Amino acid sequence: MDNEALMMTIAVLGGTGKEGKGLAYRWAKAGYQVLIGSRATEKAILAAAEIIELLDGAGSVVGMSNPEAAAQANIVVLTVPYAAHRDTLESVKDQMKGKLFIDVTVPLVPPKVTKVQMPAAGSAAQEAMQILGEEAEVVAAFQNISHEHLLGNGDVACDVLVTGTSRNARQEALKLVEAAGLTGWDAGPIENSVVVEGLTSVLININKQYGSTHAGIKITGAKNK
Amino acid sequence: MDNEALMMTIAVLGGTGKEGKGLAYRWAKAGYQVLIGSRATEKAILAAAEIIELLDGAGSVVGMSNPEAAAQANIVVLTVPYAAHRDTLESVKDQMKGKLFIDVTVPLVPPKVTKVQMPAAGSAAQEAMQILGEEAEVVAAFQNISHEHLLGNGDVACDVLVTGTSRNARQEALKLVEAAGLTGWDAGPIENSVVVEGLTSVLININKQYGSTHAGIKITGAKNK
Numbered sequence: 276m277d278n279e280a281l282m283m284t285i286a287v288l289g290g291t292g293k294e295g296k297g298l299a300y301r302w303a304k305a306g307y308q309v310l311i312g313s314r315a316t317e318k319a320i321l322a323a324a325e326i327i328e329l330l331d332g333a334g335s336v337v338g339m340s341n342p343e344a345a346a347q348a349n350i351v352v353l354t355v356p357y358a359a360h361r362d363t364l365e366s367v368k369d370q371m372k373g374k375l376f377i378d379v380t381v382p383l384v385p386p387k388v389t390k391v392q393m394p395a396a397g398s399a400a401q402e403a404m405q406i407l408g409e410e411a412e413v414v415a416a417f418q419n420i421s422h423e424h425l426l427g428n429g430d431v432a433c434d435v436l437v438t439g440t441s442r443n444a445r446q447e448a449l450k451l452v453e454a455a456g457l458t459g460w461d462a463g464p465i466e467n468s469v470v471v472e473g474l475t476s477v478l479i480n481i482n483k484q485y486g487s488t489h490a491g492i493k494i495t496g497a498k499n500k
Numbered sequence: 501m502d503n504e505a506l507m508m509t510i511a512v513l514g515g516t517g518k519e520g521k522g523l524a525y526r527w528a529k530a531g532y533q534v535l536i537g538s539r540a541t542e543k544a545i546l547a548a549a550e551i552i553e554l555l556d557g558a559g560s561v562v563g564m565s566n567p568e569a570a571a572q573a574n575i576v577v578l579t580v581p582y583a584a585h586r587d588t589l590e591s592v593k594d595q596m597k598g599k600l601f602i603d604v605t606v607p608l609v610p611p612k613v614t615k616v617q618m619p620a621a622g623s624a625a626q627e628a629m630q631i632l633g634e635e636a637e638v639v640a641a642f643q644n645i646s647h648e649h650l651l652g653n654g655d656v657a658c659d660v661l662v663t664g665t666s667r668n669a670r671q672e673a674l675k676l677v678e679a680a681g682l683t684g685w686d687a688g689p690i691e692n693s694v695v696v697e698g699l700t701s702v703l704i705n706i707n708k709q710y711g712s713t714h715a716g717i718k719i720t721g722a723k724n725k
Contacts, residue, residue: 432720463705470698480688487722497712
């Protein structure tokens with residue numbers, strides 16, 4: 276638990292889902308204050324209690340509505356199914372000024388989830404940028420990590436590619452990747468989020484074709500420390 | 501050298517470049533007949549001679565113009581800079597009917613090569629599909645492999661993601677990946693080529709940010725055999 280973590284509050288919107296809960300667990304464990312956001316406050320409170328139990332009480336996690344969570348956080352993370360992406364962003368837009376926003380959303384279009392099908396903006400993260408305007412920094416990350424990995428404490432055999440609207444925003448997000456016990460890489464400008472979001476469809480296709488359940492990627496030939 | 505290789509002729513258009521030469525070397529070594537294509541026949545002949553020398557004479561590699569190479573091959577591979585992509589495809593279009601076409605082109609837009617900037621078709625491979633029409637099967641592959649790796653005989657620490665217009669086309673291309681001594685994965689429909697082509701910009705960015713020269717990717721959590 277370092278000093279930086281103690282001063283930072285992370286809101287996980289849609290934090291009642293598996294991916295959100297997994298990230299919240301890892302950050303709370305690293306000493307961050309975590310706010311679980313949901314459209315339904317009672318569900319957020321329940322999810323927060325579950326995470327506290329997994330941590331044996333050693334962590335700060337509370338549940339509330341999405342706008343309340345966004346308002347009280349320094350960093351806002353969105354982990355909702357793509358169908359809820361726009362509505363959730365609109366609901367917290369006024370709370371986002373000057374904050375770091377991390378979009379975990381993968382714009383899958385069921386039933387063809389093995390086919391990359393990006394929104395008109397280019398990617399979910401670029402759509403978020405359009406909705407939030409220029410006052411929030413937008414980062415895309417964590418789209419390729421299986422939630423099953425996050426709720427355990429073991430090593431995760433999948434790296435995190437971080438794209439974002441500025442180098443500074445990517446560096447801030449990379450600290451959260453490391454705090455979650457994962458290996459992260461600066462993957463360049465926000466326009467590159469199409470690669471990271473689309474990679475999820477590629478990995479789903481690999482799972483389908485090769486009978487795996489947790490295909491991931493590792494960067495080779497470079498050192499991130 | 502298996503029987504399938506002996507019956508197959510591969511044209512490598514733009515095979516005078518480093519990436520094309522590297523692939524040609526590996527396939528000729530595996531027993532395939534390789535035709536090096538170029539806009540300038542004399543350059544193609546020179547490149548073929550270089551590869552034969554690397555193989556100590558043990559391989560079938562000849563040089564000719566791009567349309568001659570395309571006409572006499574079963575499989576046509578394109579390894580040109582993006583600026584030559586459309587013109588080269590137009591020049592061989594009439595020779596492509598019923599063939600397997602493998603696009604290695606990365607649509608980089610200098611000077612911002614760390615930023616994903618796809619053509620209007622969605623990717624270089626989808627642009628190729630539009631130019632060639634429906635009579636050729638189109639696959640996208642090999643965009644992320646450093647040419648330095650291909651001209652050596654060692655293991656390459658970068659997997660090959662193969663997207664394409666049909667499962668059969670991807671399977672055919674995966675045989676060539678294996679013949680080149682590389683590990684390949686069926687990465688899904690041709691729409692997913694944006695991920696594979698765009699990944700090159702992500703890897704260039706990683707090289708730039710982390711001082712590496714050959715960043716690549718490996719798929720984890722799945723077995724391809």
